[in-house]
Each structure stands twice: as C-alpha cells, then as structure tokens.
Amino acid sequence: MVIAFLAMAASVSAQVDFDTKARFAVLMDYESGAIIFQKDADLRLEPASMTKLMTLAVVFNEIRAGRISLDDTFFVSENAWRTGGATSGGSTMFAELNSQIRVEDLVRSVIIQSGNDAAIVLAEGIAGSEATFASMMNELAGTIGLDGSNFTNSTGLPDPDEYSTARDLAEIGRYLIREFPEYYHYFSEPEMEWNNIRQPNRNSLIDVGIGVDGLKTGHTNAAGYGSVISTAQGDRRLIAVVHGLTSMRERAEEGRKLLTWGQRAFERITPYAAGAVVGYADVYGGEASSVAMVGQGEIALYLPRGSRQCLSATLNYNGPLLPPVRQGDRIGELRVFCNDQLVQSAPLYAAEDVRQGDLVRRATDALKQLAIGWL
Known part of the structure; x- marks a missing residue:
C-alpha cells in the first residue's frame, strides 16, 4: 500500500546528480540507515571476499556470547590449508598446516589480508565445518534483516548458491560498526605480518585523507572488483558499496568518488x-x-x-x-x-x-x- x-x-531535497562506473552501488547514512544513492542495490551479486564481513559478524557474536575468546587457538586443518592456503592461489594468511593460531590473529588476517585460510580456520574452529558455519551466517543474516543474501562458505570463494546485494552488504557493514565498536580498529590497521610475510591492508583507501577507516574489499574474475567502505568526518559517517569494477584502481577511484560526493554535496537533516x-x-x-x-x-x-x-x-x-x-x-x-x-x-x-x-x-x-x- x-x-x-x-x-x-x-x-x-532536490535532484540527485551522480553516476558511477560500478555495476552495483549504495551510499548509506550510517546513523539512520537511509540510502542516499543506489544503483541496482537489490539485484543479486557475487559478494566475493566481502562475504568475510558476515564471517566476522558471526565470530564477534561468538566472542560476545563467551563461547570463544580472542586468546583461544584454532587448528589449521588440511582443508583450510589446501582451500585457502599458499597453494590455493587466492588471498591467504600463509598459515602453516597443523599449526595453532590465536583467534585474534585469524580475525586480523581476515580483515587485513583477506586470508581465506584464516576464514576457514575460524569457521571450523567455531562450528566444526564450513557448512555448519554457513548455516550460522544465514541465521544471523536473518536476524539482521538481510533479505537478499545466502551464504555457503566463510570466504566468498565462488559458489553459485552464494549471493548478496549491495544493500545487504552495506547493512552488514553498518551492523559491524554499530554492534562491535571494540573491534572496529582492526579494519584500519595498515598491514599485517605472518610467517615472515608482510601484507598491506587490501583496502587502499585507508589513510588517504578522506576519513576511510574500514571495511572490506573483494574480487573474483566473474564478479569483478568491489568493496564495502566507510568514512567518518565530523559527526557524519557514510557507508559505501561499489562492485563490478574492472580493476583495483577503478575500485578505489569509484569508492573515493562516491564517498567524497556524499560528504561534500549533501547536508544532513533530521x-x-x-x-x-x-x-x-x-x-x-x-x-x-x-x-x-x-x-x-x-x-x-x-x-x-x-x-x-x-x-x-x-x-x-x-x-x-x-x-x-x-x-x-x-x-x-x-x-x-x-x-x-x-x-x-x-x-x-x-x-x-x-x-x-x-x-x-x-x-x-x-x-x-x-x-x-x-x-
């Protein structure tokens, strides 16, 4: 009705005049959840490594519930090592097979390095298997109110049954910032070293002068390049999603343009x-x-x-x-x-x-x- x-x-207000090369895009006001700009915000997309934001949401909820702690250690299984490790060809922590790794280090790797092996180790350590962990992800997604998402793994590795929307990805980012501010500082760490290998934060907009302090990038050959990013200037925080771009450079540029436009061109009223x-x-x-x-x-x-x-x-x-x-x-x-x-x-x-x-x-x-x- x-x-x-x-x-x-x-x-x-008056007419909104903005365009982006992104196939999918959303600009959200963090405080209210209002959508300032959208482009195919509710169409299904392949979330790629942005899936890991939902992985982190489950992990942080498990910590809050007292079922795990940052100091617990989880075992690196052969499945985690082969699927997400150095031999997989994807983003990795370079975790050693059969080693034990602290939950905090795994969390930092998922955020900074986008470590697929780290995400799988967390999933197996919490739920026993990735499939069971994916069920936890979907249950939490329903609680948050995500209407267009289904998760089948903790990494975002391609699966035809895994999908989300730009709107849902923005909502996950908003949920993490609102519910778990005590862990948000991890997203702005510039780099992480593990196994004598130093890797920079994959979010290249961190510390470039526009206030970006999170959250997560993603890429697959089929889906292209995407990111969920947030910026805070003064008392105003925005969350942007851009996806379906052709390169890391284009992803960074389109994300920067969307956030900068939102901060400069608009005023906030209540x-x-x-x-x-x-x-x-x-x-x-x-x-x-x-x-x-x-x-x-x-x-x-x-x-x-x-x-x-x-x-x-x-x-x-x-x-x-x-x-x-x-x-x-x-x-x-x-x-x-x-x-x-x-x-x-x-x-x-x-x-x-x-x-x-x-x-x-x-x-x-x-x-x-x-x-x-x-x-």
Missing part, C-alpha cells in the same frame, strides 16, 4: 527524532485498527547543500497488516522522491505490539475487507 505523505515537504511517529499502518483483526510506524532511531535525510526545495514522500507497506504485530517488526518504508525519482528511503518499524482482536473485531474487519474487494 502506498500513502501520499506531504507533511515533510519543506524538509526535503525531520524525525528517535521515536517520532512517521505514519500509521492499517491492521485488520487486531485489538487496534492501526499501528504507528517509527524509524530505527532518528530518521535522517541527506539533502543537496543549500537546497530545501519541496519533494514528495510516501509511506509504503504491504497492508493491511495481520496480527500479531510485534514492536520492532519492520513493516514499512519511507520513500522520498524528486520529480518522481526515488532519492532516499528509510525502513520503518512497528512502535508497539498489536495482538489479535476478539471475535467481533475480527469479523468486523473481515466484512470491511470483503466490502472493499467488491468495490
């Missing part, structure tokens, strides 16, 4: 404070006939600097909703348009629980729905 919503027209009601969604058969929709925290918009021209906005949800509706359920989306072009969107959530109504309420709403169907 689409509901015209014009009350915020005085606070929204038309809705945390907890402010954006609108209401109809509920049929519930104790209440509607439920308030709110943002996840404040809803922020990025607008071209100096521009407060009016736009249209809509509330979108698949309705009427059916109970039970639980507080925090994602039930809709605020979409902001300029001249009928979508320029930003932000997810909306149920502000309270709505339980199933009594028999009279359910019957009344059923008759209403039937009557509408006859019109």
Whole structure:
C-alpha cells in the first residue's frame, strides 16, 4: 500500500546528480540507515571476499556470547590449508598446516589480508565445518534483516548458491560498526605480518585523507572488483558499496568518488527524532485498527547543500497488516522522491505490539475487507 505523505515537504531535497562506473552501488547514512544513492542495490551479486564481513559478524557474536575468546587457538586443518592456503592461489594468511593460531590473529588476517585460510580456520574452529558455519551466517543474516543474501562458505570463494546485494552488504557493514565498536580498529590497521610475510591492508583507501577507516574489499574474475567502505568526518559517517569494477584502481577511484560526493554535496537533516511517529499502518483483526510506524532511531535525510526545495514522500507497506504485530517488526518504508525519482528511503518499524482482536473485531474487519474487494 502506498500513502501520499506531504507533511515533510519543506524538509526535503532536490535532484540527485551522480553516476558511477560500478555495476552495483549504495551510499548509506550510517546513523539512520537511509540510502542516499543506489544503483541496482537489490539485484543479486557475487559478494566475493566481502562475504568475510558476515564471517566476522558471526565470530564477534561468538566472542560476545563467551563461547570463544580472542586468546583461544584454532587448528589449521588440511582443508583450510589446501582451500585457502599458499597453494590455493587466492588471498591467504600463509598459515602453516597443523599449526595453532590465536583467534585474534585469524580475525586480523581476515580483515587485513583477506586470508581465506584464516576464514576457514575460524569457521571450523567455531562450528566444526564450513557448512555448519554457513548455516550460522544465514541465521544471523536473518536476524539482521538481510533479505537478499545466502551464504555457503566463510570466504566468498565462488559458489553459485552464494549471493548478496549491495544493500545487504552495506547493512552488514553498518551492523559491524554499530554492534562491535571494540573491534572496529582492526579494519584500519595498515598491514599485517605472518610467517615472515608482510601484507598491506587490501583496502587502499585507508589513510588517504578522506576519513576511510574500514571495511572490506573483494574480487573474483566473474564478479569483478568491489568493496564495502566507510568514512567518518565530523559527526557524519557514510557507508559505501561499489562492485563490478574492472580493476583495483577503478575500485578505489569509484569508492573515493562516491564517498567524497556524499560528504561534500549533501547536508544532513533530521525531520524525525528517535521515536517520532512517521505514519500509521492499517491492521485488520487486531485489538487496534492501526499501528504507528517509527524509524530505527532518528530518521535522517541527506539533502543537496543549500537546497530545501519541496519533494514528495510516501509511506509504503504491504497492508493491511495481520496480527500479531510485534514492536520492532519492520513493516514499512519511507520513500522520498524528486520529480518522481526515488532519492532516499528509510525502513520503518512497528512502535508497539498489536495482538489479535476478539471475535467481533475480527469479523468486523473481515466484512470491511470483503466490502472493499467488491468495490
């Protein structure tokens, strides 16, 4: 259902003018999750080594739960050594077969070196096998709310059944920054040495003067070059995804351009404070006939600097909703348009629980729905 919503027209923006060579791209406001720019954001893509962000999310959750610690050591199996080690031809930590490696060193390798062997060692050490670990990745992906992803391994090595979207990759990056700030410093380390081999951080935008401090690059021959990157300047943090590029140089350049454009060309406004009601969604058969929709925290918009021209906005949800509706359920989306072009969107959530109504309420709403169907 689409509901015209014009009350915020005085606070929204003008035409967005930006293009990128990337096949897929997203620029996200970290605080609100609002999408500032998108290009095929919801089409399936091969995530390559950006998959390792989900691997890290599972690892950090296991540490938080107390099931493992950074000081634990995991065994380097023959599978990890052959699939992800020096003989594999891919990115590697150069872990020695049958050695024991601390979890912290494995984590640093996954982040800095993109070590496939390190990712597999973590997966096997936590879950016993990569397949079982992939199930944990998918379970967490569902919890985070990733709608377009499926993971089959911890590395991102090519598999036709493994896929994600640019939007989901940005959401994983946002989740890691928000939920695990105590580990985020690893992403900005410039290099790592293991087995007497020193390797630089594969994110070449670290320390180039635009505030980039994470997160992860990826590449396969079929998918091309991609990255999930974040920058913080002042009180503003952006997360960018670019993918499907032809070289490391092009990947770095397109990522830099997108982030720089987002920081310089836009100003941030907050038309809705945390907890402010954006609108209401109809509920049929519930104790209440509607439920308030709110943002996840404040809803922020990025607008071209100096521009407060009016736009249209809509509330979108698949309705009427059916109970039970639980507080925090994602039930809709605020979409902001300029001249009928979508320029930003932000997810909306149920502000309270709505339980199933009594028999009279359910019957009344059923008759209403039937009557509408006859019109």
